[in-house]
Amino acid sequence: MQHNTHGEMQTIKKAISWKLLILSYLFVEGSCQDFGGGQTQFICTSVPKDMDICAATLQNSMPGEDLKTTVMQLRETVLQQKETIMNQKETIRELTSKLTRCEGQSAPEPGPGGRRKETGTKNTMGDVSRGPSDTLAQLSQTLQSLKQRLENLEQFSRNNNSVQANSLKDLLQSKIDDLEKQVLSRVNSIEDDKPGLRNETEQRGRVESTLTSLHQRITDLEKGQKENRPLDKFQLTFPLRTNYMYAKVKKSLPEMYAFTVCMWLKSNASPGVGTPFSYAVPGQANELVLIEWGNNPMEILINDKVAKLPFIINDGKWHHICVTWTTRDGVWEAFQDGVMRGSGENLAPYHPIKPQGVLILGQEQDTLGGGFDATQAFVGDLANFHIWDRKLSIGEIYNLATCSSKAQIGNVFSWLESSIDIYGGASKWTFEACRQLN
Structure with a gap:
């Protein structure tokens, strides 16, 4: 130059x-x-x-x-x-500006609209869509959840007089105390003119590492209770937005010309609860996806075609949701708590759901079985996830939502602990959704 x-x-x-x-x-x-x-x-x-x-x-x-x-x-x-x-001076100013932004390590803005993104950069250290205060609030909620689970384990220990459980319980209590100290120290750092924000990524990494270890230890301790509960009486918990917490269904889906997918969800995440599930096949990452991302309403995607769903579930309470679809004319229906809330047509008409894909719970796939983005991760609890290869009737869906004895289980996928593997610190523990209705 x-x-x-x-x-x-x-x-x-x-x-x-x-x-x-x-x-x-x-x-x-x-x-x-x-x-x-x-x-x-x-x-x-x-x-x-x-x-x-x-x-x-x-x-x-x-x-x-x-x-x-x-x-x-x-x-x-x-x-x-x-x-x-003059042109060269303008080029120098532009390059200087870009260099300044790079040195400042400013975070990229999320892409506009729906799930489509402009950047290929993946977050590796938790929630990139939230500020420090939101992250601390999530950590506090996670601590409360861990304490509740620890109390359950203490009760289990007393009932079974297990020396090993008592030892693990003391260790877990120590871990929780250490984690609380880290959170308190983080709060103090932010309040004191935020000097700790310079090392925010490093601090967040340490906290998430502790959380993952803690979740794993609790999961190991809870394994002793599996013999005393049915295989379908459990829930998955995703406490934080990350790109590494998820569950993977062990088998693929068959070719389907119609389907019904139902589940219980609980979340208070905002904005958007994230992606409860995504199904990707070779050549199409968005074969079947349920997502609520950013300030957009919840959507169902089939072969990259979108229908907006009238669900409102981020109130911290359990909700039963179902979506039905048939390839003929692409007709769909959406149910929340046993009541139809919306319907439509022309959603990927005459396109059957393809087989030989990967079904993921808690994350949205950009590639087959991967390409996760923390900003689209599900935050909350998920249970009783079932899939049928037909359209259930209104009465059948009502029975599912009200825990009727006539309720059926999915003939394509049914909710069993032996059917899924969990990764990255997502937890699996005893739960019965219908108990919430009593």
């Missing part, structure tokens, strides 16, 4: 020198009143000292025109060089 600018400045200097030389040599001004048109003209030309100016002008009109053309060309060269320098 510096070398090019130096060369351009030399060209400008030469152009200016030539112009001054010509003007200094030809700076004799004359006028003639009648050159055929009766209009006044001013001509700069070189004439002998004793020659008549007008005669000299008539004799040398063509050389004067040539000189004028030369001067105009030089002037054009100067203007072009000036414009080039």
Whole structure:
């Protein structure tokens, strides 16, 4: 850049020198009143000292025109060089601005609208869509959840007089106390002019590492209770927005020309509860997705086609939701707590749900089985997830929502602990959704 600018400045200097030389040599001004048109003209030309100016002008009109053309060309060269320098200065300012932004490590803005994103950068340290206060609030909720689970384990320990459980309980209590101290220290740092924000990523990593370890220990302790409960009486908990907490269904879905998907959800996440489930197949990451992201309403995606659902569930209470769909005319229906809340058609009509895909709970897939984005992760609790390859009737869905003895289980996927694997600190523990209705 510096070398090019130096060369351009030399060209400008030469152009200016030539112009001054010509003007200094030809700076004799004359006028003639009648050159055929009766209009006044001013001509700069070189004439002998004793020659008549007008005669000299008539004799040398063509050389004067040539000189004028030369001067105009030089002037054009100067203007072009000036414009080039201005463009290069603008480029330098733009590059300087970009460098400043990079050094400031500013976070990218999320892409507008729905689940589609403009950036391929993935978050690896938790919730990138929230500020420190929101993250601390989530950590506090997680602590309360862990304490409740610890109390359940204490009760289990007393009932079974288990020395090993008591030992693990003491260890877990110590871990929770340490975690509370970290959260308190984080709060104090933020309140004191936020000096701790400089190391926010490092602090968040330590806290999430502790959480993951704590969840794993509690999960190990809860394994001792599995023999005493049915395999379908459990829930999945996703306490934080991350790109590594999820559950994976062990088998794929068959080809389906109709489906009903139902589940129990509880969340108070805002904005948007995230992605309760996503099903991706080779060549299509959005084969079947349920998502509520940002300030958008909850949506069902089939082969990348979208229908907006009239669900309102982020009030911290358990809700039963179902979505039915048939490939004929793409007709769909949406139910919340046993009541139809909306319906429509032309949602991916005559496109069967493809087989041989990957079904993920808690994350939205950008690639087959991966490409998770923390801003679209589900935050909350999920239970009794079932899929049928047909459209359930209104009565069948009502029985599911009211825990009727006539309620059925999914013939494509049914909610069993042996059917899923969990990763990244998502927890699985005893729960019965219908108990919430009593």
